[in-house]
Amino acid sequence: MTGVRTPVPPYRLPGDEVVRAFRTDPERGLSADEAAARLAREGPNELPAARGRGLVARFLLQFNSPLIYVLLVSAAVTALLGEHVDALVILGVVIVNAVVGFAQEARAERALTALAALSRTTAAVVRDGALRRVPAAELVAGDLVELEAGDKVPADLRLLRTRELAVDESALTGESAPVAKDPAAAPAAAAPADRTGMAFSGTLATRGRGTGVVVATGAGTELGGIHRLMNATHAVRTPLTRKIDRFGRVVTVAILALAALTFAIGVLRGRGAAEMLTAAVALAVGAIPEGLPAIVTITLALGVARMVRRGAIVRHLPAVETLGSTTVICTDKTGTLTRNEMTVTAATAGGSDYILTGTGYAPSGTVERDGRRIDPAAHPALRETLLAGRGCNDARLVRDEDGAWRVVGDPTEGALLTSAAKAGLDRVPPRTSALPFTAERRYSATLHADGTVYVKGPVERILELCDDAAGPDGAPVPLDRTAVTARAEAYGEQALRVLAFARARTPASGLDGLPRLTFLGLQAMFDPPRPDAARAVATCHDAGVLVKMITGDHAATARAVGARVGLHGDVMTGADLEGDVSPERIQATTVFARVSPEQKLRLVQAHQSAGHVIAMTGDGVNDAPALKQADIGVAMGRTGTDAAKESADMVLTGDDFASIEKAVEEGRGVFDNLVKFIVWALPSNIGLGLVLVAAIVAGTDLPILPLQVLWLNMTAVLVLGLPFAVEPRDEHIMRRPPRDPALPLLTRAMTVRILAVSAILLTGSFALQHWERAHGASPETARTIVVDVFALTLLTYLFNCLSLDRPVLWRGVRRNPWVGVSALAIVAIQMLYTYVPAMNAVFDSAPLSATAWLRIAAVAAASYLLVEILKRLQRPRHAAPTGRA
Known part of the structure; x- marks a missing residue:
């Protein structure tokens, strides 16, 4: 690996000085022996491989939770006390939870591996004066590399010679349009996107040819710098894992305190220490929500499955919920909000303006003037303008097996092919000669077999070459340079890229000595927003989620795209961020342009420091550090680089922003279901304690034995808890603000309900137990009463928790059939527990009378009514239904 070997960065030096500094030859390159010696000294042209976790480590990480620690310790203590069945049951719950999480993450990794392009990159290098192809990993500093359209740049190159070379640097800099390259040195303050004399590793040549000297390989490249920045960035734990961990710690402390209090009270009352230790362990087993980790994992796993159907691959289970708690989405522009496909949307010819419909490279759409569809054949000046774009062109349009159209070559030229095809112009006379675009010439030209010359280039340059213009009927008319310039500037204010076109007739001698031209017209193109981007942004705004666009593109382009998708306001550039910018201004800005990878990372950190939960989307190498820093990184699956995917928590197979909005909706639903389950499950554990x-x-x-406690936790809790995992999302879920990240997992209203139901379980079960004992019932019958009180009260409380702010009794059963299935299942299970002799023998249960069941039902009904009254009292007046407390 090597970096720059010159005191002055190579992009600032003339090419001949770079050649001398790297001790190479501008024509013959290095010798094979010298290249081998440098390779042995510097190492291969590769980025350091990321160290992945092994299978054992990934499995063990599934146990990294305070609640799991409590369960493992409880299982160990229970086993030491001789209760081996109890210990095995607890341990089984923990292992099942770990297996589900491990299997999901392994499936996600396999899906990501299938998405990655696994082809080896080679490079065309000149050694000993001969051109040969070698693996890119064998390149060394000083190698002379040849580039042509379609080549991936294998290392950082200082260009010595170019011929119409353009490079797509969007993956590195965020710049959407290919950058024209020339060998000129750049000033010291030039950002990477403005160093036209450099070709950077990992970018793609889209047009022309070039020759350059390798000045950096491996970790010494611009790409390597981003790789180092990414490795220095620590992944942020998700809000759900933070909340669950805090919840687990609180539960742990509460259980230990309650167990210690129980032990102390018993000893003070004269009971033996061994007996009280057994009672304290029984209390701990009862108070620990054994079913919580399993239900959390199952709920997240089902959310993952739904996300796959909605076009997303989730690498880590908690990431499903994190999008639901997101308060700010920092989104890339190119390929996320836009299609990353240049499209000609407007044209001017013969004094008239035209609109071209359709997006992307598909040759489908219409040509309109004044809102009416027209036939381009009846508009000669327009026809010639489109034909010039078709003829002065080196790109090709191809159709993939899935029917999608893509361009081979310069995206701008691909857009010109599409605009001509929309007018039915798919052929021009054969080309006989061509002049490529150069920085000195500033235009390109082609000569065709019928003697026609087509020329395209920047407006000001083409106007310099023209004497007259094509009128509406195609005949020459005086050229109004002022009107043409004004129209081009108007297009530019809309962030449209404008090209001018002209024609001439020339002798068969060729293009030497280009004659004076006839101006034909303008074509204005744009990378259009994705069809659903504006709607998705508006939905996020309705849901209280801020959307920030962070792009490496120019400020004018960023402003125009932002306005089209509903992101209005000031635009801040990377240069602005280098100055003294207040946090308040950063928070208030929605569009950031010309932003470097380091600045993207700083923007994410700035929003996090203000207490926001950040979702960062991106597809390029330049996005990877920010993706890793964000609370949840969301990479694009189709256009995303491997670096982006490896840094992200979630990969969207459908690259557009609408997929993110769907993920936010899914994440909110998952969190709602988890909270509903926790609110429902905790009274059982608190009540038992x-x-x-x-x-x-x-x-x-x-009143209840340890094995009976486990029976409740592993039957009633799991059977009745499963419907929460498949509970449909609330219909108003995207009309409410995001959760405050500072709020605890459970609100005050939820805590009040949990304590109220816990009190009913305590008083109801304790009172009925004493009633039965006072009327001559056996201890087994009294304990069976307690178990059935808990089971039936949890059943009625299930209907309370299907919505945390309004009654949904029978509507809840209709919208979620699993509620009815679980209700019938728990009744059947408790009948077996109560009346089957084998179950009586194992669990020390006993049959109950009909009057006993009536008393149990009265306790369960009282619990249901109390919670519905609390809902009514706690719901603010005139509040819109939210599905949450």
Whole structure:
């Protein structure tokens, strides 16, 4: 690996000085022996490989949660106390949770591997005066590399010679249009996007040819700098993992404190230490929500499955929810908000303006004037303008197997082919000669077999070459340079790229001594927004999610694209960010242009420091550090680079911004379902702990045994908890603001309900147990009452929690059939538990009378009514329904 070997960066030096500095030959290149020696000394032209986690490490990371630690410790203590069945059940829950998470992440990695392009890159290099192709990894500083259209630039090159060379640098700089290259040195302050004498590793030559000296390889390239920046960036833990971890820590402390209190009370009341240790462990087992990790994992995994159907691959389960908690989406422009396909949208010819419909490279669309479709054949000046774009052209349009059209060559020339095809102009007389575009000439020209010369280039240059113009009927008329310039400037204010076209007749001698030209017209092109981008941005705004566009493109282009998709306001450039910019101005700006990779990273960090949850989208190498820093990085699957995909938490197979809006909706639904489950499940654990504490304080027999606690947690909790994993999203989910990242997992209203239901479980089960014992029932019957009180109360409470702010009783069953299935299943399971002799023998249960069931049902009904009353009291007046408390 090597970096720059000159005191002055190569882009600032003339080509001959670079050749001398790198001890090479501008015609013969290095010798094979010298190249081999440098390769041995410097190492291969490769970026350092990212160290991935092994299978064992990835599996063990599934246990990295405070709640899992509590369960593992509980299983160990339970086993030490001789309760091996209980310990195995707890351990089984933990392992199932880990296997589900591990399997999902492995499936995501396989999907990403299938998306990656696994072809080896080669380079055309001159050694010992001969041109040969070698693996790009064998290039060394000083090698002489030849580039032509379609080549991937294999290392950082200082260009010595170019012929109409243009390079697509969008993956590195974010610049959407290919950059014309020439060997001239650049000033010291030039940003990478403005160093026209350089060709950077990882970019793509789209037009022409060039020769350059390798000045940096591997980690020493601009690409390597971004790679180092990405490795120095630490991945941010998601809001869900942070909240679950905090929740787990609170539960851990509460369980330990309650167990210690129980042990102390029992010992003070004269009970033996061994007995109280057993009771404390039973309390811990009852209070730990064993089903929570499994339901969280299942809910996230089902969310992942739905995301796949909506065009997204999720690498880590919590990422599904993180988009739902996002407050700011920092999105790339090229390929995300736009199609990354240049399209001619307007033309001016013969004094008239025309509109061309259709987007992308598909040759489908119409030509209109004054809102009416016209036949271009009846408008000679327009016809000739489009024909000139077709003839003075080196690109090709091809159709893939899936029917999509793409361009081979310069995207700008591809747009000219498409505009001609929309007018039915797919052929021109054969070309006999051509003049390529050069920085000195500033135009390109082609001579055709019928003697016609077509010329295209910048407006001001073409006007210099013209004496007259084509009138509406095609006949020559005086050229109004002022009107043409004004029209071109008007297009430019709309961020349209404008090319001018002209023609002439010349002798068969060729293009030497180009004659004076006849001006034909203008074609204005644009990288159009994706069809659903504006709607998706508006939906995000309705949902209270800020959308920020961060692009390496020019400010005028960024402003125009932003306005078209609903992102209005001031535009801030990378140069502005280098100055003294207040955090308030950064927060208020929605469009950032000409931004470097380091500045993208700083923008993400600036928004995070203000308390925002950031989703960063991107597809280029230049996006990778910011993708890794963001709370959730979202890479594009079709156009995204491998570096972007490896840095992201989620990869969208459909590259447009609308996919992100769908992901936000899906993430909110997943989080809602998780919160509903937690609000529903916790009263069981709290109630079990309180019942055990109350029995110890009162000096009575334990109202429920450890194995019966596990029965409840592994049947009632899991069977009744599963419907939450498939609960449909609330219809108003994208009409409410995002969650405040600073808020805890459970709000005050939710906590009140949890404690209210826990109190009912405590009083109902404790009272019924004493009622049965006072009327001569056996301990087994009294404990069966307690288990069935918990099961039926959790069943009625399930209907409370299908919506956290309004009643949905039967509507909840209709919209989620699994609610009814789970309700029937829990009733059947509890009947088996209560009446089957084998179950009675294993779990110390006993059959119940009909009157006992009536008393149990009364407790469950009272719980349902109390929660609905609390909902009514807690819901603000005139508040729109949200599906959340």
